[in-house]
Structures are given as C-alpha cells and as structure tokens.
Amino acid sequence: MSLDFKQVVSDFKNGLWAENPIIRLVIGMCPTLAVTNTTENGLAMGLATSFVLIMSEIVISLIKKLIPANVRIPSYILIIATFVTFVDYFLKAFFPGIAASLSIFIPLIVVNCLILGRQEAFASKHSTPRAIADGIGMGIGFTWVLVLLGAIREFFGMGSIFGFTLLGDWYRPMVIMVLPAGAFITLGILVGVMNYISREGK
Amino acid sequence: MEKNSTKNLILTLATIGIISALLLTFVYEWTTPYIQAKQAQAQKQAINEVLPGVEEVEEVEKNGNIFYEGYDADGSQIGVAFQNSGGGYNGAIEIMIGVDLKNDKIYKISVLNHQETPGLGARITENEFKSNFEDKAFGDYSVVKTPPSEEMQVQAIAGATISSENTTRIIEDGLEKINSAYGGGN
Numbered sequence: 260m261s262l263d264f265k266q267v268v269s270d271f272k273n274g275l276w277a278e279n280p281i282i283r284l285v286i287g288m289c290p291t292l293a294v295t296n297t298t299e300n301g302l303a304m305g306l307a308t309s310f311v312l313i314m315s316e317i318v319i320s321l322i323k324k325l326i327p328a329n330v331r332i333p334s335y336i337l338i339i340a341t342f343v344t345f346v347d348y349f350l351k352a353f354f355p356g357i358a359a360s361l362s363i364f365i366p367l368i369v370v371n372c373l374i375l376g377r378q379e380a381f382a383s384k385h386s387t388p389r390a391i392a393d394g395i396g397m398g399i400g401f402t403w404v405l406v407l408l409g410a411i412r413e414f415f416g417m418g419s420i421f422g423f424t425l426l427g428d429w430y431r432p433m434v435i436m437v438l439p440a441g442a443f444i445t446l447g448i449l450v451g452v453m454n455y456i457s458r459e460g461k
Numbered sequence: 462m463e464k465n466s467t468k469n470l471i472l473t474l475a476t477i478g479i480i481s482a483l484l485l486t487f488v489y490e491w492t493t494p495y496i497q498a499k500q501a502q503a504q505k506q507a508i509n510e511v512l513p514g515v516e517e518v519e520e521v522e523k524n525g526n527i528f529y530e531g532y533d534a535d536g537s538q539i540g541v542a543f544q545n546s547g548g549g550y551n552g553a554i555e556i557m558i559g560v561d562l563k564n565d566k567i568y569k570i571s572v573l574n575h576q577e578t579p580g581l582g583a584r585i586t587e588n589e590f591k592s593n594f595e596d597k598a599f600g601d602y603s604v605v606k607t608p609p610s611e612e613m614q615v616q617a618i619a620g621a622t623i624s625s626e627n628t629t630r631i632i633e634d635g636l637e638k639i640n641s642a643y644g645g646g647n
Contacts, residue, residue, distance in 0.1 A: 296579045330470045334477050341481040345488050352495035355503070362552065362576050417580040434620050437580040 267392045270385075274396030280373045281404040281446075282453045287373030291405060292442040294364050298421045301409025302402065303357045307350070307365060309398025311342045312374050313391065316382040320390035323383045335378045336369065343368045373401060404449070411445050412436045504557070507571040508542045511559025515539055523642035531559070540568060541643065545635030550623045552576035554585070558635045560599075562643055567597045570632060582624030590618055590625065599636050602629050 280286050290308065295301040318338050319326075326334045347365045350358040358365065368374065377397055382390040410420050416436030418426035435441050463469065508518055508529050515531035522528075529542040540562055546555040554575040559568040572586045584590055593615045602615045604626050609616050617625035 300579070325473070327464045327469055327473055329465045330474055333474055337474070337477045337481055341484060344485050348488050348492040348496070352492035352499070355496075355499045359574060359576075360579070413580075432580065434581065437578060 262386070262388055267388055270389050270392040271396040274393065274398070274400035275403075276400070276457075278397075279400040279404065279453075280397055281401060282450050284373075284376075285450075286376055287371045287401060289367060290364055290371060291408065291446065292439060294361055295405055295408040295412055295442060295445075296416065296437045297360075297413045298406060298409040299357070300360055301405035301407075303350075303354075303361060304364065305398070305402025305405040307346050307361075308368055308371060308373065309394075309402055310346060311339060311368055312377060312398050312401075313394035314342045315339045315374060315378060316390040316394035317387060319378050319382040320385060320387040326383075331383065332375075332379075335375055335383075339374055339378070340369045373397070408442070408445055408449065411449075412441050416441060503573060504544070507544075507557035507573050508559070510571045511542050511557050511569040512540050513559075513568060518542075524638070526638055526642065528639065528642060538562070541639060543635050543639050544573065545631050545638065546574075547627060547631035547634060549575055549577050549627050550582045550621070551578065554624075554628060554631055556628065556631050556635065558632055558639070560636070560639055562639075565599050567594050567599075567632075567636070570594050572628075577621070577624045581618065581621040584618045584621065585624055585628050590616075590628075594632060599640065601633060604629050 274280065276283075278284055281288075281291055287308070290304050294304045315335070315338050319335060343366060346368070347358075350361075350365060377393060381393045385393070413436075414420055414425065415433045417432050418424055418430045433441075436445070505518075508531065509515055512518075512529075512531035514533050516534045517532045517536075519530045519532070520527055521530055526543065529544075531539045531542060533539050540560050542557055542559045544555060544557050546553050548554070552575070554577070555573040557571045557573055559570070560566065561568055570591055572591070575583065575585065577583045577585060593609070598612065600613055602613050604617045604622070605614045606617050606619075606622070615625070615629050
C-alpha cells in the first residue's frame with residue numbers, strides 16, 4: 260500500500276477549514292454550546308476531544324477489517340468510551356480544576372457525534388496514516404473554534420480572556436454571553452462570518 | 462466462519478469489551494491514589510481556611526455525620542468544621558463551614574465543589590460573597606439584593622439569586638446539623 264504524502268496533507272487540512280467540524284459540518288454542538296463560556300474551558304474541551312478522536316481513529320483504522328459490519332457502531336462506541344474514561348480519570352487525577360469545571364461534559368464526549376461521525380465516515384474506510392491526519396486536523400479544527408467562541412464569550416461576558424481581566428471596572432459585563440443563549444448568538448454570528456469569508460474567496 | 466454470524470458478532474464485542482476493561486483497570490489503579498490525595502488535600506485546605514489558627518484536626522462522628530474538631534497549638538478547641546452539600550443552580554454545591562462553638566458564630570466558609578455558571582453563580586467562591594457569612598451568628602438568614610443593613614442579611618450575587626439563595630440554605634442546614642450534634646444553644 261503506497262502512501263500518498265499529498266493526500267495525507269490534504270486530509271489534515273480538511274478539518275481546519277473546508278470541513279471544519281463546527282462551522283462547516285455543524286456537528287459536536289453539545290460541548291460547543293455548553294462549555295465555551297470561558298476560554299480555558301473551550302481549550303480544555305477541545306484538547307480532550309482531540310485526544311479521544313485521534314486515538315479512536317488510530318485504533319479503528321487498524322482493526323477495521325476485523326469488525327463485522329453489523330456490530331461496527333457498538334464496537335466504535337466501546338473503543339471511544341474506553342478513551343473517554345481514560346481522559347476522565349486522567350484529568351481528575353492531574354488537573355482537578357479543569358475536571359471540576361467541565362464536570363459532566365467529559366463523560367459526554369462519548370456521545371459527541373463528531374467522534375463517531377469521523378470513525379464511520381473516515382477511519383473505517385481509510386489507512387491508519389490518513390486516519391491520524393484526519394484526526395489531528397479535525398481535532399485542531401474543533402479546538403480552535405471552541406477557543407475562539409470561549410474567548411468571545413468570556414471577553415464580552417466577563418471582560419477577561421483566559422481569566423485575565425482586560426476590561427476595567429467601567430465595563431458592565433453582558434451577562435447573556437456566558438449563559439447558553441450567548442453560545443447560540445455567538446455561534447450563529449461566527450458561522451455567518453465564516454460563510455461570508457469563504458464566499459468572498461470564490 | 463461467516464463474518465456476520467451471531468457467534469462472530471458476540472465474539473467481537475466481547476473481545477473489545479474485555480480489552481477495554483483490562484486497560485481501564487490499569488488506568489483506574491494508576492489514577493485513584495492521585496485523585497484521593499487531591500481530594501484529601503482540598504478538604505484539609507478548606508478546614509485550615511475556615512478554622513483560623515488550627516493546628517490539629519480530629520474527625521468525630523456524631524448523628525451519622527462527620528465533624529472536624531479543630532485544636533490550636535495549646536490543645537484547646539477552636540471550633541468545629543463541617544462539610545455540607547446541597548443542590549445549587551446546576552448541580553451539587555459542597556461547602557465547608559467553620560464555626561466558633563463558644564460564641565455560636567461562623568468563622569468562615571469555603572466552597573469545595575460546585576457547578577454554578579462561570580461569571581455568575583460561580584462567584585460564590587469569591588471573597589465578596591463568602592465574607593457575608595464571616596462572624597455571623599447562627600440562625601436563619603435572608604438573602605437581599607442590596608447591601609445588608611441587618612445582622613442576619615446576606616447580599617446576593619447580582620444575576621445569581623438562586624445560587625446565592627441555595628448556598629445560604631446549605632449553610633443554614635449545616636449549622637443546624639452542627640447545633641444538633643453539639644447541642645449549641647440559642
């Protein structure tokens with residue numbers, strides 16, 4: 260099996276913009292809307308999800324030929340759940356602060372359709388190197404949008420970014436931005452802006 | 462053997478399940494000591510925070526609850542700390558309450574765990590809110606939205622009335638448990 264280097268690079272780039280999971284495919288919305296109230300939460304969730312995504316894509320692309328088609332979904336879920344549980348314990352042991360602020364949303368990575376979706380659409384059909392490239396690309400694509408969303412919401416909602424206060428006492432925080440409604444508004448505007456930018460290019 | 466035969470399906474899932482369980486057993490064994498150490502440390506820190514000048518802590522079980530009796534360097538009792546929990550706006554809130562039994566007053570409180578909204582309810586961990594309870598007498602508190610004018614008033618966090626209200630109830634409930642265990646008089 261020959262490996263086309265250009266193909267791997269384009270698989271990697273795919274997730275960054277052209278098929279970005281949040282702004283293009285619009286999948287994985289539950290963590291996107293729920294945990295991006297601060298920049299730090301967005302970054303932590305992005306990295307945790309990326310880890311699970313990359314590891315599951317590796318395992319599934321390796322054993323794809325051994326899994327009978329009829330039980331492929333439960334098999335994928337089992338593999339994904341294993342990595343999610345690993346992340347859950349790991350964060351609780353070494354980053355208790357992050358584990359506490361993300362709380363229930365870490366175990367919920369299991370049902371993030373971004374992860375299952377990539378297994379079904381990509382890892383189960385392509386070679387391991389291409390699956391790794393896809394996992395890293397999608398992971399970074401997911402993470403940067405979460406960080407951007409978190410930064411916008413934290414900036415307007417609390418006047419800070421990564422917990423550092425940028426706006427002084429004169430600023431009256433827009434409370435709605437850290438509430439769920441703020442997530443919908445920010446995401447909607449972001450998707451609109453991204454669509455506009457990519458249309459301009461054509 | 463056909464790939465999609467029942468036997469093969471069961472075998473596949475069982476194999477993945479067993480491997481996954483094995484791996485997670487190791488991860489669990491590896492991380493549990495760290496998790497427990499972190500929790501014990503957080504609890505110890507909270508006790509030190511709510512009982513000023515505490516040198517030694519003794520765990521005492523009364524009425525099925527665990528109380529932490531704090532002693533100073535001379536061995537005399539400073540007060541008692543008690544961890545109480547209850548529902549907040551998003552999930553459980555755990556609070557360590559330190560009280561002065563001689564004067565029936567709260568020393569301080571410390572929030573151990575919570576899942577309140579960042580920027581709003583999460584501000585129950587900030588001093589501005591916690592100081593509401595410093596040196597307060599035992600009893601029922603009323604949550605008000607303006608700076609407190611009476612002894613038993615607690616100022617709510619703007620935009621987080623439910624978090625403030627529930628935190629106050631958890632503290633009241635904790636005080637009652639301390640009172641019934643130590644028979645402090647009102």
